Amino acid sequence: MNDASKTLDLETVRAFVLIADLGSFTRAAEVMETSQAAISLKLKRLEDRLGCRLIERTPRHVRLSDQGNRFLPAARDLMTAHETALSGIGAAPRRKLTLGISDHVAGPELPLLLSRLSAYDPAVVIEVRIASSRYLMERFDHNEFDAVIIRRGEGRMDGEKLLAEQFCWFAAPSFRYRPGESLRLATLAAPCGIRAVAIDALEQAGIPWTEAFVGGGVLALGAAVNAGLAVAALARRVAPAGALDVGERFGLPPLPTLDIVLLSRQTDQRSREILKVLAAAFKGAAGR
Known part of the structure; x- marks a missing residue:
């Protein structure tokens, strides 16, 4: 060697x-x-x-x-x-990547994702903000982010599909519910798209519900679920450890599979390469 x-x-x-x-x-x-x-x-x-x-x-x-x-x-x-x-002469230029990640997308693999990005390009400064898909899409359209990883919204078909995620109803093993009762829900604050999907599914099925917990992020939803306070609509990848998919057991309506996409506007070669690493790392970290 x-x-x-x-x-x-x-x-x-x-x-x-x-x-x-x-x-x-x-x-x-x-x-x-x-x-x-x-x-x-x-x-x-x-x-x-x-x-x-x-x-x-x-x-x-x-x-x-x-x-x-x-x-x-x-x-x-x-x-x-x-x-x-x-x-040119001198150290490699430092670059900044402003990345937005949807609340319902940022899962336990986020530290691994960031470490792989940093390992590939130590000169990159990564700024990450976690918020709702709707907010991130609006801010992306106003040039506030270099890239966003979000749930694909209605009527918008652009972006690179990273994976399709199945959403399910999760609750703690101790949570009790009888058909006909008002289902206790844990959600993110409106206008969260997943909240709207979950409520629409329940109303279409004629299942009464009540909002028992409103969280500021998916981590808070996971805490509410594990505490036995309510049921939450979550992707399997971000569901808290120990929570159970209770949809079939409780007779709840199926939730959709939703596409997770990467939107970016970078045009220079090095930035596009970093975003390709980001996409590949996300799919790998998410087990796809």
Whole structure:
């Protein structure tokens, strides 16, 4: 690995860094806009050049070998030096990514998502705001965000689809409800779109309801659910640990599957690349 006569192809190094950061050949291929087979070939060329295995790959897991862990910092330094050379003399410019994430989308994988973004580009300053999809879409249209990850709203079909999420009725194991009673609901404050979807489903089914808890975020909804205060309409990915899907048991109407999309307006190459990493990291972190 220390042979000075060896030169490295930057694209093979970039592929290796992406595989390491995203934990997936598939996600790395998405960022580089190529096939999984092409990513595998790039990695093999790099491993052949270095004379060692960098990635240990099984049908279910991708992890760095000992040599891969040792090589990764140098690989990052090489990519940073390349970007600095392209941008002129001096350190690589710091860039800011203003990202909005919907309340009903920001799940437990958010720290992993941010760490992968930061690992891929340590020079990026990430500003994250969590709010309702409707608010974020309006602010995005007023150029207040570089990108937003939101629930696709009615009548709006733009944006890159990241995943489709099934919403269900969640409650604590101790929660009690009998058909015919007024269902106690935990919701976000109006005009939350998921609140509207849940209430519409209940009213269409002729099920009486009462708002028992109004939270300022999904974390608060999870606390109310776990405390046994009410039932909440949540995506499985963000439902609190220990809560149960009680829809069938209580005879509640099914809730829809809703698309989660990424909207962005970045046009320069480096920003678009960071957003591709964001999309791939989100799908990977969400288990898609």
